[in-house]
Amino acid sequence: MKKKGNVVRYNKWGYIFLIPFVMVYVVFQLIPMVTTVYNSFFENYMSGLSQVGPNFVGIENYRKLFSSGDIWVYGKNTLIMWLMCFIPQIFLSLLLGAWFSDVRLRLRGSRFFKTVMYLPNLIMASAFAMLFFALFSEGGPINSLLMQIGIIDTPYKFLSNTWSTRGLVAFMNLLMWFGNTTILLMAGMMGLDTELFEAAEVDGATSTQVFWRITLPLLRPILVYVVITSLIGGLQLFDVPQILTNGTGDPMRDSMTLIMFLNKHLYSKNYGMAGALSVILLLVTGILSLIVFKVTGNDKRKG
Amino acid sequence: MKKKLISSLLCATMVAAALAGCGTGAVDSDDVKTSDGADTTVKESTTGSASEENTAENTSTEEGKVLNIYCWNEEFKTRITDHYPGYEEVDGTTGKIGDVTVKWTITPSDDNAYQNNLDAALLKQADAPADEKIDIFLVEADYALKYVNTDYTLAVIDDIGLTEDELANQYQYTKDIVTDSDGVLKGVSWQGCPGAMFYNRAAAKEVLGTDDPAEIQKYVSDWDTFNKTAATMKEAGYSMISSVNDTYRVYSNNVTSQWVVDGKINIDENLMKWVTDSKKLVDAGEAATYELWGDDWKKGFYPEGNVFGYFGPAWFINFSMAADTEGSIGYDGGWGAVEGPQGFFWGGTWICGATGTDNVTLVNDIMRQMTTNENILTEIVVDDDDFVNSKPAMENMAADTSYSSQILGGQNPLAMYCAGADKIDLSNLSAYDQGCNEEFQNAMKNYFEGNTDLDGALELFYKAVVEKYPELTY
Numbered sequence: 001m002k003k004k005g006n007v008v009r010y011n012k013w014g015y016i017f018l019i020p021f022v023m024v025y026v027v028f029q030l031i032p033m034v035t036t037v038y039n040s041f042f043e044n045y046m047s048g049l050s051q052v053g054p055n056f057v058g059i060e061n062y063r064k065l066f067s068s069g070d071i072w073v074y075g076k077n078t079l080i081m082w083l084m085c086f087i088p089q090i091f092l093s094l095l096l097g098a099w100f101s102d103v104r105l106r107l108r109g110s111r112f113f114k115t116v117m118y119l120p121n122l123i124m125a126s127a128f129a130m131l132f133f134a135l136f137s138e139g140g141p142i143n144s145l146l147m148q149i150g151i152i153d154t155p156y157k158f159l160s161n162t163w164s165t166r167g168l169v170a171f172m173n174l175l176m177w178f179g180n181t182t183i184l185l186m187a188g189m190m191g192l193d194t195e196l197f198e199a200a201e202v203d204g205a206t207s208t209q210v211f212w213r214i215t216l217p218l219l220r221p222i223l224v225y226v227v228i229t230s231l232i233g234g235l236q237l238f239d240v241p242q243i244l245t246n247g248t249g250d251p252m253r254d255s256m257t258l259i260m261f262l263n264k265h266l267y268s269k270n271y272g273m274a275g276a277l278s279v280i281l282l283l284v285t286g287i288l289s290l291i292v293f294k295v296t297g298n299d300k301r302k303g
Numbered sequence: 304m305k306k307k308l309i310s311s312l313l314c315a316t317m318v319a320a321a322l323a324g325c326g327t328g329a330v331d332s333d334d335v336k337t338s339d340g341a342d343t344t345v346k347e348s349t350t351g352s353a354s355e356e357n358t359a360e361n362t363s364t365e366e367g368k369v370l371n372i373y374c375w376n377e378e379f380k381t382r383i384t385d386h387y388p389g390y391e392e393v394d395g396t397t398g399k400i401g402d403v404t405v406k407w408t409i410t411p412s413d414d415n416a417y418q419n420n421l422d423a424a425l426l427k428q429a430d431a432p433a434d435e436k437i438d439i440f441l442v443e444a445d446y447a448l449k450y451v452n453t454d455y456t457l458a459v460i461d462d463i464g465l466t467e468d469e470l471a472n473q474y475q476y477t478k479d480i481v482t483d484s485d486g487v488l489k490g491v492s493w494q495g496c497p498g499a500m501f502y503n504r505a506a507a508k509e510v511l512g513t514d515d516p517a518e519i520q521k522y523v524s525d526w527d528t529f530n531k532t533a534a535t536m537k538e539a540g541y542s543m544i545s546s547v548n549d550t551y552r553v554y555s556n557n558v559t560s561q562w563v564v565d566g567k568i569n570i571d572e573n574l575m576k577w578v579t580d581s582k583k584l585v586d587a588g589e590a591a592t593y594e595l596w597g598d599d600w601k602k603g604f605y606p607e608g609n610v611f612g613y614f615g616p617a618w619f620i621n622f623s624m625a626a627d628t629e630g631s632i633g634y635d636g637g638w639g640a641v642e643g644p645q646g647f648f649w650g651g652t653w654i655c656g657a658t659g660t661d662n663v664t665l666v667n668d669i670m671r672q673m674t675t676n677e678n679i680l681t682e683i684v685v686d687d688d689d690f691v692n693s694k695p696a697m698e699n700m701a702a703d704t705s706y707s708s709q710i711l712g713g714q715n716p717l718a719m720y721c722a723g724a725d726k727i728d729l730s731n732l733s734a735y736d737q738g739c740n741e742e743f744q745n746a747m748k749n750y751f752e753g754n755t756d757l758d759g760a761l762e763l764f765y766k767a768v769v770e771k772y773p774e775l776t777y
Contacts, residue, residue, distance in 0.1 A: 013310070045773050046422070047772065047773075047774050048449040048452070048453070048734055049422060049425060049426070049449065049450065049453050049455060050453070052773075052774060070766075134598070137597070137598060137599055138591070138593070138599050139598060139599045139602060140598075157752065160592075160752045160754065161754075162754070246594070248745045250745070250748065250749060250754075251749055251752065251754040251755075252749050252754050252755050252759065252763060253763065264767070264770045264771075265770060267415065267738070267770070267771045268770070268771055268772060268773055270770075270773055273773070
């Protein structure tokens with residue numbers, strides 16, 4: 001009887017210790033989120049120094065977003081750049097992860113390489129973008145190098161062509177994030193039961209067979225997690241293309257992402273339109289997160 | 304017992320941390336509303352006197368003790384420190400004039416930060432305590448009308464008390480920029496920034512056979528001859544200008560209609576002329592599409608850049624063209640200056656008095672001393688190499704044969720600047736200029752580079768402007 005009372009008393013402390021987090025969460029996350037949804041139903045912006053609105057307009061902001069077609073175009077750009085970054089990234093990470101976690105290969109210095117691969121992620125994205133902007137400018141080192149080797153004879157305008165711009169954005173994101181993905185996959189691979197690999201070895205399976213028949217199927221939950229979190233991150237792609245194209249999304253806004261579009265509305269402090277766009281992104285991200293939750297949750301129940 | 308002690312200690316820390324956050328918040332909001340609570344003793348006296356002043360303002364001339372100045376860089380502060388009589392510097396952001404404390408609020412212009420900060424402060428101006436009210440703020444030409452066309456700025460003549468006679472010597476264009484839609488002057492400037500075209504003397508000699516400014520002017524006297532010369536330059540291996548954005552300002556200063564007419568976006572003929580002319584230049588390889596201030600654009604500051612000319616005002620050639628770097632054209636005095644096809648200006652800072660100021664007399668005196676006192680203005684020319692906003696002062700300097708510019712190979716360009724300043728007509732400014740000019744150049748770059756046709760670029764321009772100014776249509 002007395003013991004039960006104690007448990008209840010200790011539980012109470014749990015809740016009390018949660019208070020700081022909940023307070024910070026409510027003030028900085030929940031309230032802004034709810035007001036964003038609320039604001040998205042209003043016409044509310046600044047014209048110079050005079051405030052227009054807030055006037056309730058219902059779903060007018062959403063209608064405008066979809067009817068102009070902009071959201072599809074920028075959504076498409078975002079996805080294209082994400083795919084261009086993610087497909088090579090997952091191959092590279094799987095390969096590196098398989099090598100480093102392979103017990104038979106016994107690669108040395110894996111800790112060192114893990115650190116090195118992760119390093120690009122520590123550079124600020126904007127600094128990284130500035131660096132690439134300078135490297136790939138018309139008079140920049142890459143152009144003079146290519147001209148000296150004799151591949152081209154006039155400077156190539158990397159940032160004035162759709163696919164080279166998108167390619168650069170994707171390449172920079174690849175460099176920044178492949179280390180992170182590799183570490184996640186490696187962790188997943190090392191968590192796999194070694195008995196299975198030993199059994200495969202005894203049965204005379206080749207390493208390709210081991211990879212496709214054992215590693216990959218067992219790795220599926222981690223893979224799904226990596227795909228979805230990368231997709232969520234990809235949807236919020238902003239800093240690299242923003243700095244690289246000076247906010248214009250040039251050429252012809254082909255490299256403009258959804259968040260860059262959102263940022264465009266901040267000039268006039270257009271809370272209505274920006275709010276509507278944020279809500280749409282919130283819904284998409286929410287659905288994706290739910291998938292992750294489902295997949296990883298299922299896995300636990302089975303395991 | 305020990306466990307209990309630790310847990311209660313932890314709890315205390317947590318509660319303290321949690322309450323510290325909302326604690327300051329509570330004090331802050333109290334502070335604004337009623338000024339009671341912790342700092343009563345400190346605040347009481349100032350708010351007391353401030354509210355007295357507010358009521359007394361109409362009847363007596365009792366002035367505030369703090370002068371708040373909002374600006375985006377050190378320039379005006381340096382001018383005041385060096386030239387305003389009786390200004391004493393206290394530290395980086397404060398100074399003293401008599402017993403009035405001058406408080407500088409400096410926010411850089413990057414990413415619109417200056418305007419965002421100023422807007423927020425102005426919107427709260429009516430409720431702010433007297434000592435926190437903005438007294439003076441500075442504006443640039445691109446967005447001057449955004450502030451001038453509102454009640455947040457004071458009329459220079461009616462409210463602040465300068466007279467028309469005092470302002471008679473200032474260049475007309477500097478007044479056009481800060482005149483509101485009812486024709487009321489709302490700001491003054493100590494600078495003029497009329498521009499000229501700078502040409503590479505060596506290239507001129509090689510291609511055109513002369514580097515005499517009077518002769519060169521004949522080759523660039525209007526846009527058609529300018530473009531013809533561009534073709535000649537191209538044959539000799541020079542690009543006429545570094546980037547087509549160089550000439551944008553020259554075209555856009557000479558428009559005959561505003562960016563926005565009755566809430567509709569309107570593109571002036573002269574700007575469309577910039578588009579057609581520039582497209583030809585880019586297609587023929589006579590100019591590039593670099594953004595201003597980028598490394599590619601700056602190549603022409605050096606002989607190996609092979610650029611014939613740049614457009615700019617006095618500050619541009621004096622401070623921005625790498626004239627102090629060995630090997631640059633400016634270092635060897637290799638530039639010449641001509642008027643170019645059309646007059647234009649670039650830059651400049653205007654002083655505006657904020658509505659609600661409690662230091663009208665001081666604002667008046669600063670404006671009078673800094674923008675109309677000819678002695679001070681001449682001092683600024685001599686000390687700081689600035690082009691000041693006073694016709695007589697500048698014309699005297701222009702006639703002075705002992706004054707010559709080393710960067711320009713011994714030429715005295717002031718007469719040319721003076722003539723240019725007189726010709727500038729800026730009656731067609733609108734409050735939307737900053738956003739429209741920026742987006743127009745961005746959009747047209749796509750057309751010049753062949754990523755879209757003209758209609759596509761215009762469509763992109765309209766879209767971008769409506770994002771910035773949702774109230775406009777096209």
